[in-house]
Amino acid sequence: MDRYKQGWRRTLITAAGLSLVLSACGDNKRVDPAQQIGSNPVLPQAKDFLVPPMQVPDGVGWQGNAMPKVVPGLQIERIASGLKHPRQLLVLPNQDVLVVEANGPGEEAVTTPKQVIAGIVKGRSGKGGKGGNRVTLLRRKPGGSGEWEQHVYIENLHSPFGIQLVGDTLYVANTGNIMKYHYVPGETKMSDPGTELGDLPSTVNHHWTKALLASPDGKKLYVGSGSNSNITENGLDVEYRRAAVLEVDAATGASRVFATGLRNPTGLQWEPQSGKLWAIVNERDEIGADLVPDYMTSVQEKGFYGWPYSYYGQHVDHRVMPQRPDLVKKAIKPDYALGSHVAALGLWFYTGNGLPQYKGGAFVAEHGSWDRSPLSGYQVVYVPFENGMPKGPAQPVVTGFHSADEKQLYGAPVGLAQDGEGALLIADDVGNVIWRVSSAK
Numbered sequence: 203m204d205r206y207k208q209g210w211r212r213t214l215i216t217a218a219g220l221s222l223v224l225s226a227c228g229d230n231k232r233v234d235p236a237q238q239i240g241s242n243p244v245l246p247q248a249k250d251f252l253v254p255p256m257q258v259p260d261g262v263g264w265q266g267n268a269m270p271k272v273v274p275g276l277q278i279e280r281i282a283s284g285l286k287h288p289r290q291l292l293v294l295p296n297q298d299v300l301v302v303e304a305n306g307p308g309e310e311a312v313t314t315p316k317q318v319i320a321g322i323v324k325g326r327s328g329k330g331g332k333g334g335n336r337v338t339l340l341r342r343k344p345g346g347s348g349e350w351e352q353h354v355y356i357e358n359l360h361s362p363f364g365i366q367l368v369g370d371t372l373y374v375a376n377t378g379n380i381m382k383y384h385y386v387p388g389e390t391k392m393s394d395p396g397t398e399l400g401d402l403p404s405t406v407n408h409h410w411t412k413a414l415l416a417s418p419d420g421k422k423l424y425v426g427s428g429s430n431s432n433i434t435e436n437g438l439d440v441e442y443r444r445a446a447v448l449e450v451d452a453a454t455g456a457s458r459v460f461a462t463g464l465r466n467p468t469g470l471q472w473e474p475q476s477g478k479l480w481a482i483v484n485e486r487d488e489i490g491a492d493l494v495p496d497y498m499t500s501v502q503e504k505g506f507y508g509w510p511y512s513y514y515g516q517h518v519d520h521r522v523m524p525q526r527p528d529l530v531k532k533a534i535k536p537d538y539a540l541g542s543h544v545a546a547l548g549l550w551f552y553t554g555n556g557l558p559q560y561k562g563g564a565f566v567a568e569h570g571s572w573d574r575s576p577l578s579g580y581q582v583v584y585v586p587f588e589n590g591m592p593k594g595p596a597q598p599v600v601t602g603f604h605s606a607d608e609k610q611l612y613g614a615p616v617g618l619a620q621d622g623e624g625a626l627l628i629a630d631d632v633g634n635v636i637w638r639v640s641s642a643k
Contacts, residue, residue: 233492235541235578239596243539245514248489250521255491257575259604259611261328264633268612271602275642276557278600281342281350281627282636286334288629289411290548290617291636292365296387297622298341300355300365301629301636303334306410307361307377324572327611328632335359337374339390340636353390356383361407364414366423368452375412375425378404380450400455403443406430411547415470415479416452423450424460424479426467432487433510433522445509447481447501463507463533469549473500475562476590482546482566483536485513489521491574495539496546498566498585498592508533538592543571544579548618548629551587556624556640563587565599565626567615577608582615582628600628600639 237244272278282288282301290302324330339355356374364375372385372392379401384394402412402425409428416423429445430436447467449460466484473480479501485494486509494513511526512518515535518525540546548567552560563586568579582600586593603613613633621627625640 236595238492238495238539238541241538241592243495243514244492245494245517246490246492248493248519251488255575256573257577257608258324258327258329258570258572259577259609260326261331261611261632263328264612264635269602270600270613270637272600272639273598275559276599276639277642278637278639280635281638282338282340282352283349283634285338285352285634285636286336287331287631288338288616288634288636289333289363289631290365291619291627291629292367293619293621293627294367294385294387298339299350299619299621299627299636301338301340302362302365302374302617303336303338304359304361304363305331305333305631307407309404309407309410327572327614329569329572329614331632331634333361335361337362337365337392341390355390356392356396361410363411364425366414366416368416368420371452373399373414373416373423373452375402375414377407377410377412378402380412380414380423380425380455398455399452400450400457402448403427403430405440406436408432408436409444409466409484411466411468413468413470413481415472418472418477421452423452424448424470425450425457426464426470426481428466428468428484429509431510433519447479460503461501461505461507463505463509463529464501465509467501468547469566470501471549471551471564473564473587473590474551474553475587476500478590480549480551480564482540482549483507484545484547485542486510486519487543487573489519490542492542495542496544497536497540498538498546498549498564499534499536502534505534506532507536514539538585540566540568540583540596541578543574544568545570545572546579547616548582550618550620550626552620552626554620554624557626560584560599564592565618566596567618567628569614569616569631570603570611575608577604580604580611580614582618582626600637603630603632 337356340350361377413426570580583596613630617629628637
């Protein structure tokens with residue numbers, strides 16, 4: 203390493219350390235995390251940081267037979283390992299499971315010391331691991347014990363994330379388009395080369411994931427399209443059709459903006475009792491360890507949820523210029539806060555019978571924080587629902603993804619699904635494992 207690079211690296215490390223010291227000095231009054239879960243989260247005063255505080259454990263993966271912890275009455279098993287950044291899951295009608303393996307395309311422009319530091323810190327955690335850019339099919343082995351068979355099902359994708367099956371058509375949302383394939387039950391490798399249904403916003407890719415959900419009748423596809431920045435620092439031009447849920451016509455690929463102001467909607471699902479569209483959303487950074495709570499909310503057609511001008515309803519973000527009070531007054535308050543910086547990436551409304559105590563509510567996979575201490579997230583929680591709305595506090599169900607001293611990271615949950623026996627499936631993109639949670643025998 204030459205002297206210039208050594209000096210630059212020392213500067214970055216010093217700046218990162220200084221940011222942690224400054225944040226610790228100015229962040230003594232902290233909010234109890236329990237007060238930021240539910241319909242009325244406590245929101246402290248916003249802070250300004252030259253460089254945001256950053257903390258992540260070192261990614262070490264699962265050693266030996268180690269695995270996450272589950273609450274009493276449940277058991278957990280590993281059904282696949284050695285994957286390449288598994289993100290999302292889809293259970294097929296024949297009970298094969300499709301696993302989307304991907305990470306960001308690396309196309310974001312890195313222009314500031316803050317971005318470089320953030321990349322180094324996040325990379326240490328294992329969250330920056332290389333993705334497979336593929337879909338792998340898992341098939342249960344005869345007898346049902348041990349890890350399942352793995353078959354590479356679709357290859358050469360471009361940072362895929364969302365996946366849906368409608369009849370005999372399989373849709374995969376790459377970061378820049380939606381591909382469709384003719385699905386043949388029982389195939390272990392997709393025989394159809396696929397065709398493009400329509401494009402998706404992909405310039406720069408500050409947030410690259412594209413969540414995907416089909417309407418109950420299969421005629422529409424809903425896409426979560428994250429913002430291209432934290433708070434429009436890259437300009438508004440690159441935010442076209444972003445920080446939004448898009449509605450795509452499954453027949454033609456034509457799309458329209460369904461709802462806006464959702465900074466990074468990473469998961470979409472239909473709430474089974476009301477039939478309403480729900481989303482989990484990652485909120486903005488750099489105004490404090492306790493701001494802003496990530497959330498889950500019903501998504502109204504033509505609704506505006508505040509980003510970038512306000513957060514959690516009509517709390518103005520004074521960093522954003524020019525201000526837009528006309529839009530802020532229209533901002534819809536989210537339905538349910540999950541906690542600040544938990545990075546919710548997976549949402550699943552449970553409808554099975556295998557885990558009857560969770561029927562009717564929502565599981566949420568929290569990928570975990572990178573910009574606060576102590577850590578937040580790194581767990582799968584359950585949110586009870588009643589009459590189509592959250593009822594009561596979130597309950598940790600699957601934990602133990604990092605060491606007690608917060609220095610080592612074993613795994614991080616992302617996508618969720620439910621198999622035919624009612625077990626909960628969890629994609630773990632740091633451990634490169636698929637977990638299956640069922641009732642204890």
